Amino acid sequence: MAEVVLENICKTYGNSFRAIRDLNLEIADGEFLILVGPSGCGKSTALRMIAGLEDITSGHLSIGGRDVVDMAPKDRDIAMVFQSYALYPHMTVFENIGFSMRLAGKKKAERKKRVDEIARTLQLTELLDSKPANLSGGQRQRVAMGRAMVREPAAFLMDEPLSNLDAKLRVQMRAEIASLQRQLGVTTIYVTHDQVEAMTMGDRVAVMKGGILQQVDTPKRLYDAPVNAFVAGFIGSPSMNLFEADLSRGTLQTPGFSLQLPETVLAERPALRKYDGGKIVFGARPEDLYDSTLASGRSHQTVPAEVVSVEELGSEHVVHLRLDATPVDSGDPDAVEELGGLSNAVARFEPASAVSADSRIDLAVDCAKLHFFDPGTHLAIR
Template identity: 50%
Template sequence: MAVVELSNVGKRYPGAESLAVEDFNLTSEDGEFVVLVGPSGCGKTTTMRMIAGLEEHTEGAIKIGGRDVTGVAPKDRDIAMVFQSYALYPHMTVRDNMAFSLKLKKYAKSDIKKRVDDAAAVLGIEPLLDRKPRALSGGQRQRVALGRAIVRQPQVFLMDEPLSNLDAKLRVDMRAEIVKLHRKLGVTTFYVTHDQTEAMTMGQRIAVMKDGLVQQIDSPNTLYQHPANLFVAGFIGTPSMNFLTAEVSDNGQALSGPDFQLATDGPRRSVLADHGQTQVWAGIRPEHLHLSDSESADNRMQGQVEVVEPLGAMTMIQVLIGDTRVTAQIKPHQMVAMGDTVTLGCPSDKLYLFDKDSEMTLHGIDIGQSDAH
């Protein structure tokens, strides 16, 4: 168990103009589960590989357990990594796969056996110990890969999209299992994924990355409630937040655009007044939109329904407001058909505001979104 400290970490590939990862700052708690999330090419895997030592960082410093690991080989960093492809040794049995690192470290045979058996018991893979990886299902291989990591009792676990090769159902199961395992072992874990649901459900803290830059590092709830910018707001939460370009009128009293008119509440009014710009991004989460029949309501958006997706517990509809397609989550009993013209409403205190150019949030930390929804 250890604290992992990244200060101003960056990576420049030889010959590359720009940095693949830039100015990454993060200090984990001891035993924390940290998720790095972002679209592909955002630098999350590179960051993890730099922690592992598979790639050398070219800027800043990485410390594991207080020790600067610059120039330290992966095997001497006291870390274990789980790969997306599992990277099991195909020519070895499950037992040998798990024992490989211990054998290289010249542990006593009895110690190795005990450690492998213990890890196998934790993961429930005892019956598989004498099989070769090719005789295992995807989920079983995943467990063996985890087992290979935990027998080493490392200070830090690194997991690089370990669930993305599994089918949807298994992924949900393994997600819970990894969280349980983490709670049981209490080892500091860095977990890379492109799946925001995985990030939200597993991470104690999440670092959202884009184009090599950290956008925001916060707990799942804070990311959802207080996104720092347009990208985080759109990336966290499914379906994604809707964004509309809005004209600010009446000194921040109202936001409007083609086919919509939104009234603001007190805190937002003052934010908009301070901001002083005539155009902003208005963000509304689909779950905060509702069907409204009153034409006179202050907050309303009118448009034609383009898509109706009944999901059972709820129904998703897509409505064309001006030339923006807006997703709304409505109750399943509300009958809406394609082509209908509907009016959508949204509580004023659920509005997110972002600068038109910088795309940064306009909300200070003190004006948040109300937690109830």
């Protein structure tokens, strides 16, 4: 077990493409850190640099206090679980798990003891003589985990290990990996593009975009206090609704509606006053927009909205709406796709809501829970 420290790590490819810029991260001993971001954000590159599979252009990297920049992957005391699992197809489960021990010259009896131990932990004992081709996705995933565990490494590196599994199995394996990590207490860096995985598995989450670390914090802090519009849009499903507005004497004005900000909001965010008389970006989480007919007892203001479509999920209704306001692109490609079509906002209504597609409603907005961002830099206004 060890702490992993990345200091000013940069990665530039031959064609001068800068995949990672000045990445600084300290991952504590035994911590479960999630690296998350959209495709091409540099999260896998960062992980591969920690593993030693990619050269580091500049910066320092230490694992357990040892500078490992110039070390080969095998000398870094890490184990990696690949997205494709990368199981050796011609070897049995036993041989796959024990391969690193065999390369290290460990005796057969020792190998057998250790592999059996791991197989018991991962419920693979019955499958030790099977080849990977005969295993299900979940079983292969467990073998990949076993191969990593057998080395008793200082850190586990996992590159989207659940992305090849179906939705149901993914939920199950998510819980299994999280519980296994707690049980082993090994420092773990886990890459994913799935923000649900990010929010549910890690102690802390590092959000990346365009090779730059945006924010690293606990899942709750990321959700409640995103540092910029990108993090706000990326974390949370459906994404936060972001709109442009004019701020004038504490009132947000869009082409189709206005919202008076409560005094508490202005008092909590003194920097907001600087934007008075100018443009601002405000954001509302889908759960902070609700059906005004069911909003009794909650402090809210209403804005007119057109219901484009309703997805009835049983536990809630995901309502796609059109508001007369200009949406703001957070920079998350998935969020743009999510909105698409005629709607420009998403709300989560209680299942008791009777709204239907193509109707006009009064949408309740909890103004105390709005988020504010600079229209130019997209940084949070606090």
